Amino acid sequence: MSEKKFTTAEERLKSQEPQCGFGIFEICCRNCSMGPCRISPFDDGPKKGVCGADEDVIVARNFLRKIAVGASAHSDHGRAVAETLIKVARKEAIGYEIKDEFKLIKLALEFGIDVKDKKIEEIALKVGEICLSQFGQQEGNLIFTKRAPVKRQRIWSDLEITPRGIDREVVESLHRTHMGTDQDFYNLMKQAQRCALSDGWGGSMVATDLQDVLFGTPEPILGRVNFGVLKDDYVNIIVHGHEPLLSEMIVVASEDPELINLAKQKGAKGINIGGICCTANEILMRHGIPIIGNFLNQEMAITTGAVEVMVVDVQCIMASLPEIASCFHTKIITTSEKTKIPGAIHVKFTEENALEKAKEIIKMAIENFENRKKENVIIPESQIDLVAGFSYESIYYILGGRFRASYRPLNDNIINGKIRGIAGVVGCNNPKVSHDEIHIKLVSKLIENDVLVLQTGCSAIACAKAGFLDSVKGLNYAGKGLREVCEAVGIPPVIHMGSCVDNSRILMAATCVVKEGGLGDDISELPAAGAAPEWMSEKALSIGQYFVSSGIFVVFGVTWPTLGSKNLTKYLFEDIEKEVGGKWAFESDPDKMAELILKHIDEKRRKLGIDKARERILYDMAMRRELE
């Protein structure tokens, strides 16, 4: 690195400050050209926009639009997977295959497809088509909403927020926020819920389930994380973004002996793949491929000087990458038609040419190896072990082996209080707070208080770096009760469930806990909560909302986008709970955030009647006869 020619996100944030107050409070509206309008948060300014919209409407419309964008990102991802499955079924996608036939057949049976005497491709085609139809469906309910506990489904249908079709909910959200359409914040929030649910129980779930079919349902696997996984004598390729459709093919191609030979010819010992962001989580979950870091590590990774190629697909890719890369020998390669960045090389990646293009990219990286400048290479040594690969399906086996597979041990230990509750801690990084710090502080406080933490996304990577996902070292951070259970099962106190579309796995895990019995009839009765302590993306809002609408208490940190409307905020933080059982909260201090979660969990335990230690029941013969 000769001289500094680039900036980092933290620096650019500084240059943005002070950030626009109206923007922070979301009380500006640019939805029509009568505006832009803004509502004054002070007594003396304007209280209405040109069309007459007040802060409740403006903030609610902005909130809904964000959710629609977040939902569309996950769902468009899901659509791509469904399309790939269909192409695989038609043998049009070279290099892809159906890795988990069992899950495919389970899905087929769930969809009511007759699988008898059918070839696996025929079944895959049918399953793919039904999943794809969920996007354009105009009426009825999304098929996966039937997976929710019966009580939950009834709540949705009573409120008329059961999503109909994935695209429809996004389109309707945009329509409603058009100038002069929906002017009632409560009504807008109903659509926000329906749209978010179409993500969690729709697009994201399609993405997760079909990715499992194509690439395998994750089972526990060991991995490593942090910059130390980059190797100074290997060709280093970073995959970054979200969809495993690309990264899986890169992984396949990297094992090609010809390419490995080529790398050796070029003086490298081999090819080393590392991940960033959710792509990293996808290939970690299924292959144990090491993770370099999370969202805010993407720029840093290039500055190690050891990266030949960073190949990206969609979402959370900083526009700054080519600029930074230009200071080094690193090449940034975009692959999706949906994501192009000036300064990056574009390699158009489709299902039909995936393997070929993946090889092309790797070749590019190998050939770039000789351009690496030794004097520029600074690879931090730190790396740490972790366990990942927890799908809701694999938990059955983990907790009981082949013959006693069930969620019973989890439920039992929640009931007996060894595990106080469950928290899903997920979401992004945000340069407004010290990188990873809120994640780590919150999760450490939770596990210290015997809360089992389920994670996805960049939050999981943050906690992995802190060692919480190490099944030995992680135990040192857990409270006595949680530690006992973790030692009994052999798991870390923090469970990595995948990428951000895989939050659908957490929904299913919660459903499995409900169905196992003993903890109420609905997700909202569970001693459980969610948090996105360092969120920044609109996807996080969609995720948060579908958890709230599924009955979960959700805390967000850093900043909150409805503070400009007292009424809307009161609704989201309080009143919505009466309708859906879940609600939002905003708290930026991780300790207080943990306290909110613990308080909520304790309250749910009290309602379930499991807040006090219970006498051991001893069974006599008559009692045993009554056991079913």
Added chain:
Amino acid sequence: MSKIIASAAINGAYKIVNMAENKWKMAMDKYGPNQDVAFPETAYYLPIIYGILGIPVSKLSHMEKVFKICRDLLPEPVYKDCHLPYLGPVLDAGMATLFAEEMMEAIRYIEEPDFYWPEEEPPEDKLWLGAANDIILRKRGIEFVDGTAPGFAAVVGSVPDNETAIRIATELIEKNLYVFMCAEYNGKRFAEQLKESGIQLGWPVRLVPFGPDIYQAVFALGFAVRAAMSFGGIEPGDYRRILIYNKDRIFAFVLAFGYVNEEWYANAAGAINFGFPTIADTPIPQILPTGICTYEHVVSNIPHSEIVSKAVEVRGLKVTVSKIDIPVPYGPAFEGERVRKEDLYLEAGGAKTISCEWTTSLPLNEVEDGKIEVIGPEIDELPEGSAIPLAIVVEVAGREMQEDFEPILERQIHDYINYINGVMHIGQRDIVWIRISKKAKEKGLKLRHLGVAIHAKYHEVFSNIVDKVQIKIYTEEEKVKEILEKAKRVWRHRDERLAGITDEEVDTFYSCTLCQSFAPNHVCIVTPERTGLCGAFSWLDCRASNKINPTGPNQPVKKGRIIDEKYGQWEGVNEFVKKASRGTIEKVSVYSLMVDPMTTCGCCECIAVVLPLCNGIMTVNREYKGDTPCGMKFTTLAGTIGGGRQIPGFLGHSKFNITQKKFLQAEGGILRLVWMPKMLKEEIKERFIKRAEEIGIPDLLDRIADETIGITEEEILPFLQEKKHPALELPPIM
């Protein structure tokens, strides 16, 4: 699963699977793939493999498949540092261990056929009993059904001294638990320690020495698997239900005495699959969280003085032991204990002296509760080795007491005296034989204590009908004779009364769902002319039992409108059965084997089966081990129809029922009986001939074939033809 336990268990599993596989390969070379393999006298093959995997291993070659499954189940070792979750994998390793051990033991049955003693009790020069046969399973299984045995303790290893072994064994059986023993520690085995101390071992005393090594733990778990299939009616291969059944119903646990090595851990992991926790006396790691077992999975470092009560608590077992104020231990576990001649202090009856026991009811004001008199010399006035005349007269009174309840109460005297440690009781009425051991006498047991036990148990069990109980124990010959005469008159009266009641004259039958704890869909309908299939419950018994415990397993069943007289179907009965069988059985014929026959829990004394070629029906009793003309042994038959399945052509019934008038009425009654084991013919001879005389064919019994004639239909048919068996003239049975 602590990491240490997980690593050790997985290593142990590998060792055992490797060892078993080597043994198998050698056996294949030596005996060839077609060599039969089996545990003795069982319809359940190698029961854990059969129950859990649904694979009936009967040839050496069949084991190949099972070893493949074992290999597949064996997980990777647990890494020292960051490791993968191990609970599920270790449970799998435990199962692989059990499969491997079962195969190893099956090979031992080929190689050392005399290694295990095949009966209930080991003789002087033998100790190990090996796999229980199905007769033992059924006989002992009933105790698990009715709650007299709440579960078992699988004791592995040994304790520091024999006194501790005796103390722990006594404590366990005082809690009515079975003690299953195997494995060695420090050169000793628990069973050997008991044997050295002169303790009687075997199934009758609930102290079962399975084998010398840890591998014989499979006999305990195999017993549990068979209980689930036999009494729970669970299909082989339905592993989940079999294991959950054990978790919920069979309250067993492992007591690990001594150093827990890798192979012990592997077996403990296998046992945890069944919900059976391990309680150890050494400081091994603990597994306290719950989930697979009802409560903790491994609890350790428990002193011997507390280990039994700790184990019972960990397993979640409530043991209700009646505290009887006598100087020796008391409980059902002592029921099977023998008093040998050399241990004998005093005896009564047994053809040496006259003796009897009799329960009678008196008006309330004539009974003084708790009064126990010994009329004649007490034990301490009698020299060692005495044989005395004895009459035990129990006089009860109660506002709810009825004359019909007297025989039921009287029949219990056998159990209540037998429960006394050091006392042996055989027979009833005037064929009673009682022996009291020297040890019991040394501890201060007197004849009056027999009365104390009866008094306490009558109050405990029959509190609904009995308010006062007094007991007179006569030891003077003249008095005994006098009592005997009186009692005989009463017994004759009772027998006539019971024999006289017909199904037509009552409007209420009784159900028996006692076995539903093991066979959830089975319901017995007991009528005056069809006693319970286990032989233990007559209609009068059920009626009394209902009176005693109105919400208990014997409920009144209003007959309601009659649907079919011949088959014995009533609306009320069908409605009741449908409900009580949770909808699985729609209709029941009380008198038919071919149409809607009654189900069986598996406890039936006999099983009747249609023999189409002979146009008749055979029946076989549980004690008969040989083949029968239907092609199945009793054990196979019981496995087929046990657990509450309704299969036309098969019927479970009691021995007594054969000579009741309604037996097989729809098919032609005893005229259809074409085959019975000789021993059964002998046993019921007297009553059968009487019944045969009633129907006008006094020599019917002689026209019925038995195993000396043949064990196939083809073999017996000529005999039937020669004897002109009436069944051949009856309308076609099929």
